[in-house]
Amino acid sequence: MTTERTTPLPDIDALSRNASRLMEEFGRAAAVYMKPVAEGEGLPTAHEPPEEVNDVVRTLGTVAERWLVDPQKTVEAQARLSEAFISLWGSTWHRFQGEPAQPVAVPEARDTRFAHAEWSTNPLFDFIKQSYLITSRWAEGLVDEAEGIDEHTRHKAQFYLRQIVGALSPSNFVLTNPELIRHTLEENGANLVRGMKMLAEDIEAGKGQLRVRQTDPSAGFEVGVNVAVTPGEVVFRNDLMELIQYAPTTETVIKRPFLIVPPWINKFYILDLNPAKSLIAWMVSQGLTVFCISWVNPDARHADKDFESYMREGIEAAIDAIGVATGESEVAAAGYCVGGTLLAVTLAMQAATGNKRIKSATFLTTQVDFTHAGDLKVFADEEQIRLIEARMKKRGYLEGTGMATAFNMLRPNDLIWSYVVNNYVKGKTPMPFDLLYWNADATRMPAANHSFYLRNCYLENTLAQGRMMLGNVRLDLKKVTVPVFNLATREDHIAPALSVFEGSTKFGGPVDYVLAGSGHIAGVVNPPSKPKYGFWTGGPVSGTLDAWIAAATETKGSWWPYWFSWLERQAPARVPARVPGEAGLPSLGPAPGTYVRMKA
Template identity: 55%
Template structure:
């Protein structure tokens, strides 16, 4: 309640004062400036639509959301008693929250009806608990989102529809959180009043810039892009581009030891994002570390595809990528025996290539290591939400014009897998608080999106996520039906415990498909940090076991935990396969002309 002193000045309680406008004129001016910047957002979006760029390069995701949630709604509404019961549960929860909030005004020691989950960072500000208004908003939101999740859990839906409904309800729950809105987030409201709305001007300016950077789509900035430059701050391991075609560059790195393992090491990275995740900086670089362990390291750097690459299929990526790299290695080193590594979808391609090579008598790869690679997509996680016949057909129509999928669309799909970490905290920080994100090399790499060639992407989605053809022995390449059981070379199969892209269980099930000696290793953390974990960091752990690969839960229960990085364990495994050493090899020792220094040209092309 406000009061007036002897001079007639109105004063407010301290807890209310912080939410009031301090300088009305400045606040009004800043609101007008913020609206002006927001107009630039609308202009960027409208201009892209008028040019037809958004319609031709992306498929509409909202149609599937509406269809899925309509199926969920239909289940509850077709039985009036069931619908009434669900509504009653929600209204009862609201009444309980309301009653609790009233009691807490006079008895603050009373506990809350609904508390955030452990680790939920959205409601850390003390006002979410101490202020009755914000406390009520928080609890009402929590009971609503949990009620919505229960609707999905108890609905009679097929597995795929249920999975999609759970995912979409989770996305909506994240989006409507009171922490995401100016008037319902105490921290945002305080900052806005304290700065007289200057934060909104900065935020809308960044929002306009990010829409422009995305060509009319929102490209959320996770770090300041001007802080990093490839070849100057990232991808610094010395090497040369020793070969190039229209699909790939082959990089060979300078040796760091007097002798090296006789077998060169070929790394096949994913074409989704770029290879320098394995060479972020000298402290975190797997490539540099492998060179220092005595490997002659070659890496495929995939082209960032455009209209010219729309018809490049999986066989092209095998012939013009993997086999081109093997030919280059043989030309550079005179070696016909190679150790290979495949990361994520690069590993899936490598697995299919090995099955094809087995049919064709191509035997140069003598061991293979997979980093968080799926070959069996039964348990492929939330990415399967985006894959069914209707969605793939829509995507194929969208790609048919330009011959590729824009990198922004792919990046947003991956961000949605971790919306609570990669979308909404940045929306709040960047566009409402008006604060630029901190420099972070990993998030710079994450935002350095690549386009997806139409034929390549369609083949991958249909043969892996939709029909699971590779693990079932139905995948066809070069006129041959492939079987992973034909791959009999030793395999080191690394999964990550908290991986949301290639779940550990999915990688485990894929281990059963191969015909050779299998070493399954489970690393701590997720899809990136679980792989990029140098020994010097002294972080995380990994698990190994001599148990059979019959059951994932049983394997985990019997696994032995080792603190720190799995890298030395892998080095012992791979050097134990062939310990022969030869004098260190320098790139282009055969006299060929250099095509440039690592990291090359292809990695520089931005989507």
């Protein structure tokens, strides 16, 4: 038998003291959780569960009903589960006798929850692990194999079950996780006291709702100090955005100015985290006159700002301002995520009205066709949207934590439960990480804008179908004939590569579809100085995504130089570098401006 490390004996006095402190911290956590109720801001009463819970029950209940209508299939499903457990019990019996035995269920290679050696070397914890894997996979099979349910209901059931399975993993609990048991005994429970203290702090930060910290809040990240530090000036401001013009670092610049349209469902400085991985700083170093929109963090005053407002007061106003600052009437533009969707809408509007001022478009992990929009579609059926709209109506906006939670739920084991265990059970402060600091710097969404986005994109997919109406104008992407660079990433959970691939066929002009490695953030922020991932190019989009990838050319390193060559070929003329604030638009203050500092 394998020799195992002896579990330490606790210091009883220290354990008792920490138990008392744990109860004190628990009381504090309960108090901050109930504070909104005491102040009348209310959680649902005990007999009124949240509507999200009702939807989970209804959805999984629908799956259960489909199995129960066929008793024979139900018996067969139960038999499969019983057979798996009988095999596991036999295997475990051999393990306890000191005999080798093949496992019945093995974690996937990428599943790090059971990486600790004792999950395999200790027969008891191996049994707990395999029991969980057998049961969860059996339940997932029931959802996958249920007959007579529509695909949207099946998709929701798969998503909800994934959340439940993630929450119930034995790796999340002290008494069923050998690593946590050992850790707790070694610290005489002090880890649980620290964890409960952090739990109270995070509930307080979330104003009564748990906002799980993903990075060390005391690490000293500060916008304009050590993140978002590329030099520049705010040269224009209105109710919705500030326009930043970045200071040149080359003697000459490409004549055509460049506008970045970031998402408003996060702040723009994901593209300017630090000098080593700032896409904005790199673009400036290549000789681009870079302008970037910094969206306001909206409140009740912005409730009626809709998609058209963001187009006219955002992109169109920025192009007007760029014309004053540079004397140029035409721009190249890039849009990231939903900022790219807005850019596509603007291009379609310009094509419809003849006011074609954007001469090329770069889309970074952007969807224009939402047919294959992934798990976020779970939140975008009629019932869910009505619920969100009712909440937004009360305040005029959607709280930033709402979207942050939805994004985290796309990868619950990595983005929720790993931090729950690390923070609140191990009592460890997470590592400082600028990207996760940015991720926690949430933004709100105006009611009118977010409602339009959910309904026209996720629910009805009107842009891809040529049915979107904006300002009484019908928008048709086929009329967009400017060159398009369309970047997708292979592991994107927010804008899936297939969705971006299909969206490439909706434009009327040339499209260069490029597939980068990694996901929605890391695949984009992949600087040439330290590239972590490569990219694939394969010419025009046709056929299936799998066939396109099979025929594509893989290039090691960052996609950034490839993109810049694409951009430069369109308009290579250069002029002397432009200094922000010295032309038609005076400086209103240094970058990164004031709007980006507004907290949700």
